[in-house]
Amino acid sequence: MSNPGSYPLPDRFDAVLAEQDAEGYRCRFAPVALSDLPDRDVLVEVRYSSLNYKDALAVTGRGKIIRQSPMVLGIDLAGRVVSSGSSRFRPGDAVVVTGQGLSETEWGGYSPWQRVRAESLIPLPPAFSLAQAMGIGTAGVTAMLSVMALERYGLAPTPRPMVVTGAGGGVGSMAVALLARLGYPVAAVTGRAALHDYLTQLGARQVLDRSALAQASPALGNERWAGGIDSVGGKTLAYLLAHTAAHGAVAACGLAGGADLPVTVFPFILRSVGLLGISSSSTPAAAQTQVWRRLARDLPASVVDSISRVEPLSRIFELAEEILAGGVRGRIILDVRA
Template sequence: MTTHTDFRAFRIHNDAAGYRGGIETMNTAALSAGEVLVKVAYSSVNYKDALAGTGKGKILRQYPLNGGVDASGVVVASTDPKFKEGDPVLCTGSGLSETRDGGYGEYIRLPSTWTIPLPTGLSLRESMILGTAGFTAALALLRMQDNRQTPALGPIAVTGASGGVGMLAIDIFSRAGYAVHAISGKADHFDVLRNLGAVECIDRHQLVFSGKPMDSARFGGALDNVGGAMLAGLLPLIEPYGNVAICGNAGGIAFESTVMPFIIRGASLLGIASAGTARDLRDQVWQHLASDWKPAHLDRIATREVTLEQLPEVFGRMLAGDSFGRTVVRVGKV
């Protein structure tokens, strides 16, 4: 195909006319630079996408850009011999919808450094049910295990368990042999969380922390999507040498704690920053997600599939706290 092709994209502007995002037609010649031109099949909706698409958060560092921090599709042109026409590929984070055009367009141009060959065992759609959310959960598990986390230490608490990262984490950690205790403020979703593999569900509204610097150990480790008071409350409950992986801040960016869980029990607090993850770790994570850690319930976790035109509605619901599971974006046919 010619590399100069018109296509549709959800493009975000911030200029004299104000902050706005919507569908428009552009040409592939105007896309961000990169060696690999991809025809996009699917993307997904993450909280970061809702912030970027509405202007409720300062996500984009330059304008205009196509939204969407995730993309999967098929290579249509490449100047890097490692990729050829027809290759299925994916990309998450890596500056998408932040410093370069993202996955909410029928085409995307990617640096070959961040272009991941679709692993055997995953379809293009499955890779976007996972997307940044699944990648984050699996990266947390990888880092925890690198720091000697094992199922023998005890159950893993997953906070924000009804969100995309949380639901995928339940499935991924369960597949890896861990008992998962799901913490969520949405008790009406507990049956779904149990079906994903949670052995216990805990109502966030009924979870009371003692406020002590140390308390009786309850969890072998945790994946925390909330931060704030939740993170502060979890730390005194972690078994000796357990890990708490923090990947979200829905409950606030600040928390009060003491050094006691760290110097008495040897607990570790691991920051999970998925967007800029090194390429060798990306490859490891995606190989796990396509094989031994592949969630068994992806179709249950993908609760909605939408088009580019439906994105504003999805953004609004997500920011209002009225979302559940993962939303897949059907971008184009490949």
């Protein structure tokens, strides 16, 4: 087996491992042998992973993410192919995986080595480094899936703004940057006044306080927005739908503020407003390849750098608490060897 990376293949290494006991899943750094990795066709030398809200739910055991024990966590990974049983990949290829069951039913990216199904892997577009790929990660793929869904619904830039909620978070930051670069006027909604300059630099024309939207909404309000991307859910999503202009649409991709949806049918039957569901983890890798092509075209690598920062994987437990408390700005890239 050839090893194009700078690290020799070790017998054992540490990974973030979750194991089930009587009280649920317990998660810790634990030694894993190369021979313990699942029987999948491509061995990847993982260089970076990332921290998503979903990762934090898995790491802290607060969400039902993990479906089998033991499980190596991390829903994203980027690295280089070490060996491949698939003709699609050769040693040395730069590859990325976002979602595809990682951390649920497939071992994930919080490990310096991983075996992955070839059909889950996407060749890394040359526009991005391995670290930048994880600066994008599931959050960026989700933001781009949302943009593409809105385009399929017929939306294009107009003077009426597009609204992005959870704008200071991973999906939100990516959505603000993407929509702004595509020519949409963006209203960014955040609970953190301190992020005003950050969001303006990403391209937001307006920054709104999230408390104004997280309230009981009339069945129909004034037509404030052409559409939007929502990672918050709950009353906020209901408010967005009630204030979306006729023939607009909202892409719903998250639940940072709640899983309920207290709406009436009026936005749908009186304004033809669309509610578009987005699920990145269930989007097949072939469709995700199109998403990465769009990201390479529409999202400058320098913007990814301005949204993300690199942290060592060794800090995963404190970072997981930080993101669940809504305290992370943009994206966290995890250096799995630090």
